[in-house]
Amino acid sequence: MARPDKAAAVAELTEKFRESHAAVLTEYRGLTVAQLTKLRRSISEHATYAVVKNTLTDIAAKEAGVEAFEGQFAGPSAIAFITGDPVETAKSMRDFAKEHPALVIRGGLLDGKPLSADDVRQLADLEPREVLLAKLAGAMKASMSGAAALFAAPLAQTARVVDALRQKTEEQSQG
Numbered sequence: 001m002a003r004p005d006k007a008a009a010v011a012e013l014t015e016k017f018r019e020s021h022a023a024v025l026t027e028y029r030g031l032t033v034a035q036l037t038k039l040r041r042s043i044s045e046h047a048t049y050a051v052v053k054n055t056l057t058d059i060a061a062k063e064a065g066v067e068a069f070e071g072q073f074a075g076p077s078a079i080a081f082i083t084g085d086p087v088e089t090a091k092s093m094r095d096f097a098k099e100h101p102a103l104v105i106r107g108g109l110l111d112g113k114p115l116s117a118d119d120v121r122q123l124a125d126l127e128p129r130e131v132l133l134a135k136l137a138g139a140m141k142a143s144m145s146g147a148a149a150l151f152a153a154p155l156a157q158t159a160r161v162v163d164a165l166r167q168k169t170e171e172q173s174q175g
Helices: 004-019 033-043 054-063 086-099 117-125 129-174
Strands: 022-027 047-052 077-082 104-110 113-116
Touching: 004 047, 004 054, 004 077, 022 086, 033 047, 033 086, 047 054, 054 077, 077 086, 086 104, 086 117, 104 117, 113 117
Parallel strands: none
Antiparallel strands: 022 077, 022 104, 047 077, 104 113
């Protein structure tokens, strides 16, 4: 690779692969510039969407140690480099693809593990991180309340027995 502009492009893509903890590879054949701009805006909170050159991206992926996209760089390719919530990005991309079938999700990468197109769709079907955390907190609170009741029950029972003994002793001493 003799040209400095290509070397710079590979270096930039390599850095994007290293900085992002997830990525989604797409084919965008048939989408207009306005539609691509709409997609970029819909995922901008959690990701950047870049139209890429296949050969340079393949080299950059190998340099970054990413093997998830091996053999998938063909035709017009674009990658969503995800630095935020991968579930929200996958949802936005799935919804956009429903509206614009020309966007084809080829596969993905999540924390170094390859994802198929179906895996990306399943990721999109997950509830947002905040909802999952709230459910986990609710389950933990419920189990804590149950544990507290379980531990308090013998104490309450002991207190009732002691109170009954006290009353019986008082009755016997008065009678």
